[in-house]
Amino acid sequence: MLKTLRSVVRLRKFDWNSRRRRLARCGDINDLRRLAKRHLPGGVFDYFDGAAETEWSMDNNSDSFEHVHLNPRVLVDVSHIDTSTTVMGQPMAYPYAFSPTGFTRIATSAGELAVARVAAQRGVPYTLSTLGTRSIEEVAAVSNGPLWYQLYVWKDRGLSRELVQRAKAAGYKAIMVTVDTAVFGRRQRDVRRGFTLPPKIGPETFIDGMRHPRWTLDFLTHEPITFSAVSGRGDVDGSTAITLSDYVNSQFDASLSWRDLDWVRSESGLPIMLKGIQSVNDAQRAVAEGVEAIALSNHGGRQYDGSPAPIALLPAVMDAVGDGIEVLVDGGVRRGSDVVKACALGARAVMFGRPYLYGIGAAGEMGVDWVVDYFNAGITRTMALVGATDLASLRGTARIGK
Numbered sequence: 001m002l003k004t005l006r007s008v009v010r011l012r013k014f015d016w017n018s019r020r021r022r023l024a025r026c027g028d029i030n031d032l033r034r035l036a037k038r039h040l041p042g043g044v045f046d047y048f049d050g051a052a053e054t055e056w057s058m059d060n061n062s063d064s065f066e067h068v069h070l071n072p073r074v075l076v077d078v079s080h081i082d083t084s085t086t087v088m089g090q091p092m093a094y095p096y097a098f099s100p101t102g103f104t105r106i107a108t109s110a111g112e113l114a115v116a117r118v119a120a121q122r123g124v125p126y127t128l129s130t131l132g133t134r135s136i137e138e139v140a141a142v143s144n145g146p147l148w149y150q151l152y153v154w155k156d157r158g159l160s161r162e163l164v165q166r167a168k169a170a171g172y173k174a175i176m177v178t179v180d181t182a183v184f185g186r187r188q189r190d191v192r193r194g195f196t197l198p199p200k201i202g203p204e205t206f207i208d209g210m211r212h213p214r215w216t217l218d219f220l221t222h223e224p225i226t227f228s229a230v231s232g233r234g235d236v237d238g239s240t241a242i243t244l245s246d247y248v249n250s251q252f253d254a255s256l257s258w259r260d261l262d263w264v265r266s267e268s269g270l271p272i273m274l275k276g277i278q279s280v281n282d283a284q285r286a287v288a289e290g291v292e293a294i295a296l297s298n299h300g301g302r303q304y305d306g307s308p309a310p311i312a313l314l315p316a317v318m319d320a321v322g323d324g325i326e327v328l329v330d331g332g333v334r335r336g337s338d339v340v341k342a343c344a345l346g347a348r349a350v351m352f353g354r355p356y357l358y359g360i361g362a363a364g365e366m367g368v369d370w371v372v373d374y375f376n377a378g379i380t381r382t383m384a385l386v387g388a389t390d391l392a393s394l395r396g397t398a399r400i401g402k
């Protein structure tokens with residue numbers, strides 16, 4: 001009996017690093033999300049995790065990947081798989097980039113710097129948001145990888161011009177104009193909590209903070225969080241608590257239209273990606289305007305609740321625009337196989353936001369690194385399982401149906 005017992009008992013070496021230990025037990029992004037939920041105060045988690053109104057669009061974004069099927073080819077030599085591509089001229093080892101997310105420092109003081117560092121080390125393009133809480137220059141200083149700058153156009157055009165020019169001077173390689181935020185979506189979780197940026201300390205936040213001592217200590221022992229792009233401009237830098245909705249609606253230009261794209265291009269001289277295209281007609285218009293790339297996106301369901309899932313829109317867009325423009329898919333990507341499905345339907349690459357936010361919320365920089373490992377392994381494994389040795393050989397291997 002002892003012999004049998006000895007043959008099955010293998011004591012796993014204990015890992016003294018609690019973050020690594022917990023990450024090792026995460027099977028997928030849902031597990032990482034649960035871990036982030038445990039580690040962050042409720043209001044912070046809901047700001048990352050929530051979406052607009054009924055949250056139907058957010059759920060539908062990821063559910064729609066389940067209706068895409070790949071037809072595996074067998075007896076293909078998959079001992080070498082090439083996952084590389086380019087987007088707007090930038091080489092990428094894997095076909096995905098990190099979407100812009102505002103206020104990342106609310107998860108941990110390193111915020112955007114932590115995400116940008118991992119992205120650069122792992123060759124993933126990182127997009128800094130206009131609502132970033134680390135400056136254009138601070139992010140550039142920690143990154144020797146591809147950086148893109150996401151632009152919300154301010155009513156104060158001088159400010160937009162200044163940001164675009166700073167991004168160019170700091171070595172950012174593209175401007176991503178977000179076009180789905182004429183006004184701010186109604187994020188009901190934030191409304192219910194009265195969530196402001198930075199958070200106001202009331203009795204509920206106080207109790208929540210006590211239950212998350214690690215987060216609270218980090219928050220209280222670092223410099224106050226502000227919108228770094230406009231740091232020092234007390235009227236707009238977020239140094240006084242404000243709801244994001246009031247901020248966006250008062251500061252950003254709701255009159256932005258197709259006519260303004262030439263202005264963005266002439267100010268920056270950089271390639272332009274439009275993020276937030278939600279119809280075939282607008283994809284065609286983007287081609288006509290000579291834009292380099294589009295991201296089919298509904299802002300992760302945070303803007304118009306009811307917008308089509310980007311992955312479901314992709315086939316019709318590809319039929320309409322062919323290879324006339326680079327098309328990316330953003331929203332609901334949770335597995336390496338989702339990335340492969342999008343590429344099989346013609347996407348140049350995908351982007352995602354919440355997965356790396358869950359990573360940083362769950363375990364800081366180490367959590368973001370886990371996300372990169374998880375996606376890279378998932379993409380390579382799926383390509384091997386469906387018999388594709390490079391991204392081009394995926395084309396035409398997907399169908400959409402139940």
Ligand SMILES: Cc1cc2nc3c(=O)[nH]c(=O)nc-3n(C[C@H](O)[C@H](O)[C@H](O)COP(=O)(O)O)c2cc1C
Nearest residue numbers: 048099100101102129178299300331332352353354
């Ligand atoms: C917390 C959070 C903040 C975001 N902030 C911005 C932003 O400042 N600018 C922007 O263009 N998109 C923003 N987005 C949208 C993301 O860029 C991206 O479109 C979305 O997260 C994709 O969906 P996914 O989270 O399912 O991957 C944000 C998303 C989240 C979750």
